[in-house]
Amino acid sequence: MVIIPGLEEKGLAIDLDACATVLKDAIVSEERVCGCPDDGAQAYLGKALARHRGRFAFPDDFNDEVAATIAKWISEKYKKQSPQGDLIQSIVEVRVTTDSWTNPSFLTLYLLRNSPLPAVWPKEWKDAIAGVAKKAxxxxxxxxxxxxxxxxxxxxxAEYRASYELDWDGLSTSR
Incomplete structure (x- = not known):
């Protein structure tokens, strides 16, 4: 599902997994609305389409055993008014890298922020990251x-290019 800036005030969104043919007679009387009124909105839609169709296909066992644990941690803490909530809210992208998906010797998750890291991390951040790493x-x-x-x-x-974006919408499970 993608929220398009020009359609948001009308309560409309685009379901990228649904495709249908609509008869011209059914929509000819509807008001035409520009969904992407500026370059920023067009870039946003372009990125959403690319992300939706160009996701890396993580192995099912990675999704089930590792990504699901990280996703659960993020969803549980995201709306909390706490140091952990602040940490999660500051993360704008999660990327994953390994030397091999079939026989990995290492697995690294990058939690990327736009804003600089504080000089001294809150203890809750260190504890949260250590705890979720242990669970995952x-x-x-x-x-x-x-x-x-x-x-x-x-x-x-080089680190960025060698990693893959972990996109919660794209998680496929073997269940």
Whole structure:
């Protein structure tokens, strides 16, 4: 589902998984609304379409054993008024890298923020990251997970390009 800026005030969104033919007679009397009135809205829609159709297909066991644990942690803490909630709300992208999906020797998750990291991290941040890393590392197939909290300014281009965006909408499960 994608919210388009020009359609939002009408309560409309686009379901990228649904495709249908509509008879011209059914819509000819409707008011034409520009969904992308400016370059920013057009770029947003373009990125949403690319993300929807261009996701990396993580292995099912990774989705079930690792990504689901991270997603649960994020969804439980996201709306909390707490240091952990503040941490989760500051994360704009999660990326994953490994040397091999079939026989990995390492697994790294990058939690990326736009804003700089504080000089001294709250204890709750360290505890939360360590706790979720321990839960997600319970997988039999994947090694202990290294979770790196960083910024776009601090991650190298090589690290970024060697990783894949973990997109919650795209998680496929084997169930």
């Amino acid at each position: 590392s319970a997988s039999k197939r994947y090694p202990d997970i290294d979770i790196v909290l960083t910024t776009f300014d601090d991650i190298s281009a």
